[in-house]
Structure formats: C-alpha cells, structure tokens
C-alpha cells in the first residue's frame with residue numbers, strides 16, 4: 001500500500017495572507033473563482049511588481065484553473081508583467097497614432113535620459129521601459145504611462161517634468 005502524500009495547498013505556501021485576503025474579497029463578488037483571474041493577477045502584481053511562474057501556478061491553483069489557462073490570460077492582458085520590473089514601469093504606446101505623432105522620439109529621449117533600452121531596467125531598479133499597444137487615448141497622442149498614471153500629448157521637452165513628478169509619487 002502506497003504512502004499517502006499530504007496535499008500541499010500551493011496557494012497558501014506561495015501567496016501571502018494579504019494577497020489571499022485581497023483575492024478573496026474579489027471572489028466574494030464573483031460567480032466562480034476563475035472569473036476574477038485578471039483582478040487576481042493585478043493583485044499579485046501590486047504586491048510583487050510582477051507575476052513569476054511560481055506565483056502564477058499558485059494563483060491558478062487557487063482559482064481552480066490550469067496554469068496554462070491563467071498564463072494565456074496574463075499574456076493577453078499586456079499590463080501583467082511576467083518578468084521582473086523596476087519600481088516604476090514606463091509604458092510608451094507604439095500603436096499607429098502615437099507612431100505618427102512621434103512616439104519613437106519620445107522613446108529615444110527616455111532611453112537616453114534613463115540610460116536603458118526598451119525592455120531594460122535602470123541599475124537603481126527605479127524604472128523599466130516597455131512598449132505597449134494602444135492606451136485608448138489616440139486623440140491625445142503620443143501617450144505613455146508611468147506606473148498607474150497616464151500622460152497625454154507628451155513631448156520630449158515634457159519628459160523631465162513627468163519623471164520629476166514621478167520621483168515624488170508612490171511607486172506603482
């Protein structure tokens with residue numbers, strides 16, 4: 001007779017009490033656990049900056065779905081980060097309207113100012129620079145986000161002010 005291996009609750013060993021409390025608050029209003037997948041991913045990301053494979057597997061387990069299903073949702077939703085990022089993620093829209101209105105120049109100026117290329121994080125872990133598709137404010141292009149804050153009609157000259165403003169803000 002084989003030895004019974006005790007079941008390990010993956011979620012409780014990987015996810016923090018605070019994360020589980022926030023996720024449970026979402027589940028309380030949902031028809032089924034998997035329905036809160038995006039909100040739960042955002043919660044985990046808010047606590048850790050990004051969603052590792054380990055955290056994703058634990059979360060999938062908790063939401064009673066497969067890791068592959070949850071990963072496909074995380075991949076589709078491009079504001080979920082699956083790799084480590086800095087305290088502040090700068091997302092520069094590179095969709096067509098922002099491209100026409102000069103997002104390449106914005107991105108280049110940010111790269112020079114921060115000393116990183118797209119996809120990289122500054123040595124002090126303060127900023128990560130990433131591309132993003134349309135942020136839904138095409139009439140105010142070019143558009144970027146720093147953390148949760150959206151900036152519209154961005155100019156190269158205005159970047160210093162955006163970053164200075166961010167220095168005084170809570171990282172997100």
Ligand code: FES
Nearest residue numbers: 093095098135138
């Ligand atoms: S194309 Fe940049 S916000 Fe829509």
